[in-house]
Amino acid sequence: MIPSRAARIAVAAVPIAFLALFFVYPVASIVGRGLAPDWRLDLDPLARVVTDASLRHIAWFTVWQATLSTILTVVIALPGAFVLARYRFRGRGIVHALVTVPFVLPTVVVGSAFVALLGDGGPLGALGLDQTLGAILIAHVFFNYAVVVRTVGGLWSHLDPRTEEAARVLGASRWRAFRAVTLPALRPAIAAAAAIVFLFTFTSFGVILILGGPRTATLETEIYRQTAQLLNLPLAAALTVVQLVAIIGLLFVTGRIEGRRGVSLRLRAAKETSRRPSTAGARSFLAANLAVMALLLGVPLLVLIERSFHPPGGYGLGFYRALGEVHAGSTSFVAPVDAIANSVRFAFAATVLAIAVGGCAAVAVASTRRRWLDTAFALPLGVSAVTVGFGFLIALDHEPFDFRGSSWLIPVAQALVAIPFVVRIMAPVLRAIDPRLREAASTLGASPARVWREIDLPIVARAALVATGFAFAISLGEFGATVFIVRPDAPTLPVLIYRLLGQPGPQNFGAAMAASVILMALTALVILAVERFRVGSIGTF
């Protein structure tokens, strides 16, 4: 699709340079500082990770809980992805936007909602899930449901349903038709979603600490402890190497699964593939999935909403007013409007970066057989935020790259988190475009640029919009990556929430709940707005 080798290299160069400067170089610097101080390699810390039983246990538990979380998330969310991709029903758009909200909420907020539900005194306290693996798993499904719905659903809504219908006509059972026709077609998207869910749960931090209790440690929490608390850089570096090895292995495997696909898919406009749930079976399937979403995603969110409107002495807007009153006049105070403006500003910059860099990356990934490129762009999700933050600090400290203390590092860090989503939403769609369409266009005399414009662009545009919404939402709620960056005071909503939660008293807590609800509403609005832009021309091929 890209005319020449030179152009292909040029398109790949942008994301590679970005990744090299803002990820590889900082991470290599901090790992180097740990494992090779004074430029002499010292592998003892690595040996310690392998021989120390408790560190081995931490590494094992990290992989184990991430694997379980991923399987659970995919199994629970796949039917949800189906109903949202294929069924037309009233409120579908809103449900689709709302399921994304959990994904972008800061863990510290969700943690408090889960503790309220599952904790010793909570309504579900009798389940005994507080400080258990069970609580971690539920929270991970809560957070990552949207990843599967959006990544898999994105492709599912464009699959031509007639292939499956043909199988049914030929006598295959519904399940067999799904397994033999639809599942293989979806496999790349499922693998992509699973990889992302794995990376997120592999590096999960707040959920592990808040819900797992003090006996639970993962590589991520241990790297934080070794770096931020103990300043044991050698051990932190060794743990980072283990993290990197594990995620490269995982990405390699999922990359193979994504790539193992013979034929290009016939893609259709989403409008053509969706239908009303006409049979009783379809309606109850839809109802069951909506019930799962309501219970799993809705209840924790409702807890937050209820609390934000419930100051002492009856329901009202007291906590929303408190948001503008407590700490007024302090340097730590930020008016809610300003926090929103800061969040939107950073998220906008991050989205522009993520789409520009990630878009080029997706084109490069789709047009090459080399898998490493795809893997490389997903790496930032699997590496500890504290490693990247500290890496920025010691790597980007001299001209022409002295970015320390600069506001720009925040959107850059947010973009690092968003780019893998952009790549993974766009690349499968790009790859799935039938090359014969392009060949036909060329044969009819279209220039390579024209082929791109007429064939690829209309299909990609829709994926790009989905990616934009996702990137923006991720950046809005991003907290983990920004907190370890030395940054000037321009608090975003998540930072404001974190600050409020750090102080005692009902006003602080209530204001934090109110700010969380504002963040939720803002996210839902952004996603609804982005999804309004339908790319009409997609239905023409």
Place this chain on the structure above:
Amino acid sequence: MRLRTLGILLTVAVSATASITSATASASTAPPTTIKLVTHDSFAVSKSVLAEFTKQTGIKVEILQAGDAGAALNQVILTKSNPIGDVFFGVDNTFLGRALDAGVFAKYSAPGLSRVPREYQLDPSHRLTPIDHGDVCINYDKRWFAAQHLAVPKTLNDLTKPAYKGRLVVENPATSSPGLAFQLATIARYGTNGWRAYWRKLRANDVKVDDGWESAYDGDFSQGANHGTYPLVVSYASSPPAAVYFSKPQPKTSPVGTMLDSCFQQVEFAGVLQGTEHAAAARKLVDFMLSARFQEDIPLQMFVFPARDGTKLPAVFTRFADVAASPLTLPAADIGAHRDAWIEQWTNTVLR
């Protein structure tokens, strides 16, 4: 409809780009007398107080925040050869040893030190200047104990009694600064040989361990936001006034009390960073932090106590804060030398 949404998005986009550009522009054209104060995320000062410093001295202060106290200090240590700022605020006595050993602070003996009690002057080399102090203590829920007709525990020893089984929630010292301070309180009380036995008894008495202050106070404490089931929590001597100050309407008495026997003293320091190009201006900022104006501002901004003797406290502090006459302490050098090993031993005793 579609056009309007597009219009809104475009407006947002343009204004976003504009404001980011203007933010960078103003940073780069700032006068040379701007100094950078590197600190943790809990730092706060009234804007008017900071503006007064600028008015007095012509020096502007840019605040750079960098995570929790440990993360912020470690970032400063890592950038020793190429400092990220001019002044650092937020070394507490549990990190004092590491901060001094790392050699990131320049010697400066602030004149204001003469007004600071000896007990807070923990750095004989005069690199770190005490700015505030605040005790970490066990707080209790007054209403809960009244309703249960149970006596409030008076001493650390009481906490191991059956009457208080499953009533105390603490924080993990490995991940929480009040958690560590409370562990140090038990070491100060029971000595390096006896503290582990004490924790074994606490463990047998079903002490609950949370990762951090938010989970313990808001999640599990019966006076916290979740109305949890634990009437005893490791928090701060300033929690009772905070519980009044951050309530609306404000109650006449605080619903939270302080168990004075459990208090461990935390002192927080500021220092001029070694290698700063604005050493004179940086010293002026440290001086200002010890001035009456800044010190009086501390309690309601950071909910700790001013280090300077005779500083007027706000009414909410004088009325609702109980302060231990002589809180537990440990020499900063001991903490520095054994900190990591103690945490490891605590983990083995309480969690494994």
